[in-house]
Amino acid sequence: MNFLKIFVRNLVNGPSTVSFPFGPAWTPARMRGRIEFKLPSCTGCRACEQVCAPGAIRFDKTPEGLRFMMWHNTCVFCGLCEFYCPTDAIHQSDDWHMAHAVDQKFSMAIRELIPYTNCSACGMKTLASAPNPVGINPPYTPEEIEQHRQLCPACRKKALAERGNPS
Amino acid sequence: MSENFTIPVGPLHVALEEPMYFRIEVHGETVSKVTINAGHVHRGVEYLITKRNVFQNIVLTERICSLCSNSHPQAFAMAIEQIAGLKIPPRAEYLRTIADEIKRIASHLFNVGILAHLVGFESLFMHVMEVRERMQDVKECTFGNRMDIGANTIGGVRYDIDDERISFIRQQLSSIEKEIDELITIYSTDNSILRRTKGVGVLSQQDALDCGVVGPVARAAGIHYDVRIKAPYAAYDRLDVAVHTFQDGDVWSRAMVRLYEARTAIDIIRQSLDSLPAGPTVATDERPPIPAGEAIAKCEAPRGELIYYVRMADSPKPERVKWRVPSFLNWDALGIMLDRAKISDIAIIVNSIDPCISCTER
Ligand code: SF4
Ligand code: SF4
Numbered sequence A: 001m002n003f004l005k006i007f008v009r010n011l012v013n014g015p016s017t018v019s020f021p022f023g024p025a026w027t028p029a030r031m032r033g034r035i036e037f038k039l040p041s042c043t044g045c046r047a048c049e050q051v052c053a054p055g056a057i058r059f060d061k062t063p064e065g066l067r068f069m070m071w072h073n074t075c076v077f078c079g080l081c082e083f084y085c086p087t088d089a090i091h092q093s094d095d096w097h098m099a100h101a102v103d104q105k106f107s108m109a110i111r112e113l114i115p116y117t118n119c120s121a122c123g124m125k126t127l128a129s130a131p132n133p134v135g136i137n138p139p140y141t142p143e144e145i146e147q148h149r150q151l152c153p154a155c156r157k158k159a160l161a162e163r164g165n166p167s
Numbered sequence B: 001m002s003e004n005f006t007i008p009v010g011p012l013h014v015a016l017e018e019p020m021y022f023r024i025e026v027h028g029e030t031v032s033k034v035t036i037n038a039g040h041v042h043r044g045v046e047y048l049i050t051k052r053n054v055f056q057n058i059v060l061t062e063r064i065c066s067l068c069s070n071s072h073p074q075a076f077a078m079a080i081e082q083i084a085g086l087k088i089p090p091r092a093e094y095l096r097t098i099a100d101e102i103k104r105i106a107s108h109l110f111n112v113g114i115l116a117h118l119v120g121f122e123s124l125f126m127h128v129m130e131v132r133e134r135m136q137d138v139k140e141c142t143f144g145n146r147m148d149i150g151a152n153t154i155g156g157v158r159y160d161i162d163d164e165r166i167s168f169i170r171q172q173l174s175s176i177e178k179e180i181d182e183l184i185t186i187y188s189t190d191n192s193i194l195r196r197t198k199g200v201g202v203l204s205q206q207d208a209l210d211c212g213v214v215g216p217v218a219r220a221a222g223i224h225y226d227v228r229i230k231a232p233y234a235a236y237d238r239l240d241v242a243v244h245t246f247q248d249g250d251v252w253s254r255a256m257v258r259l260y261e262a263r264t265a266i267d268i269i270r271q272s273l274d275s276l277p278a279g280p281t282v283a284t285d286e287r288p289p290i291p292a293g294e295a296i297a298k299c300e301a302p303r304g305e306l307i308y309y310v311r312m313a314d315s316p317k318p319e320r321v322k323w324r325v326p327s328f329l330n331w332d333a334l335g336i337m338l339d340r341a342k343i344s345d346i347a348i349i350v351n352s353i354d355p356c357i358s359c360t361e362r
Helices: A002-013 A047-051 A080-084 A102-107 A142-149 A153-163 B045-049 B054-062 B071-084 B090-119 B122-143 B163-189 B191-197 B205-211 B216-220 B251-274 B326-338 B343-352
Strands: A035-037 A057-062 A065-071 A090-092 A109-118 A125-127 B004-009 B021-027 B030-037 B293-301 B304-312 B318-324
Touching (some): A080 A090, B054 B318, B071 B304, B090 B251, B122 B163, B163 B251, B205 B326
Antiparallel strands (some): A057 A065
């Protein structure tokens, strides 16, 4: 008897499902979906690679620089890479439309390269990665980031000391 | 005309789509002997966990069970925090409690929904799943995933809630509260449910103690045991947690314990939201170093007490992790519950312990 009431109510209220794929499906803003990678912000610290449980992220040293590779089909959407990334260079978007034909499976990846450059101060070969922002106060300005990108680790330290970083 | 037969139930689809094999000897319509045969899946998680560092293992443990997917990483993180001597901030304790209870509501509703399905009451099943969907929406909006919510990390939690999200959660809670109250009335008065569940699959209090069952199965048999009360973790020591016990130990009592616990979970979430302290959500922003050592941590998963033992050596990877999952103990009691049951009740009884084979045979 009790259930009859609910039954009628549900009939009146109509279906609570959405007609995906024929209509749009609602996606919450926090949805943890497809990984996005912003090369200019990456410090090359490899924290994301170390916390990625399925091994979807891989860094390789190549003659040209540090190669970043991320396989979408291996990712389990855990979000740890984003959580531990110091610069939010790696980020989970709310895009979950990742179905694809088998012949596209090798393109379901992000391939980027942090190139080598020569230190603008001492000329040593170094990675043109973004500087690590942890403990930097006041935070780096965009110009400083570009300036530090062209420095080797030792010269970055020197520049930081001249900057008068309190920490 | 009563004859003896041996019928195989499983290894596929007994109640849930997980593999477990029951060899059931029947006399006419009545079960006379049950042999439970495990070992149809082996996921090798015990090995995998020693091949990954503790941070990766937060993700691996979360995938041991989909319905208890918050309890596993939480217990694992608690063990690691003990070893590392990390104290998680108060806000993180409350956020862990909220995540735990949100998962509990969804898990319990899922189980009572499946009960309706097995009874053949499909429209009730659909309705319970729709109510549960409200909780799934909360998970999706708060954590970004419907099952593997990724709330925990070593040293705290990975999510935070602002005022807007708090009011969204509150609003969902008040709508689901009415629906759960309605479900409690239906499950305690509807004849189609009562006929199939009352006095079915009885586990007496003494048998429950002998088998060492945990969680709703124990509480439905009159055992007042809940880790949230006996060994409070997260913020449970500061919250008012009602423990529901029933005396009959039948399928109906187990369903009712789950419904009442879902109801209580709403109260617990409200209390946590009311007293949510401000402050950081993690003990440290960096990845903390984990020294050698060993620890045991336990928490109340939706299925019952979940125990983790972790031993760390001089490596970021655990040397050994040992689980005691709730379903492992509850399986054993099935032999008693199924004794002299009707064949048609087998699936209902198996479902009533809310079995999780992916935990048990990890
Ligand atoms: S979301 Fe998780 S699985 Fe995916 S790339 Fe990041 S760390 Fe790896
Ligand atoms: S900066 Fe972020 S994306 Fe780059 S290596 Fe470190 S964790 Fe990965």
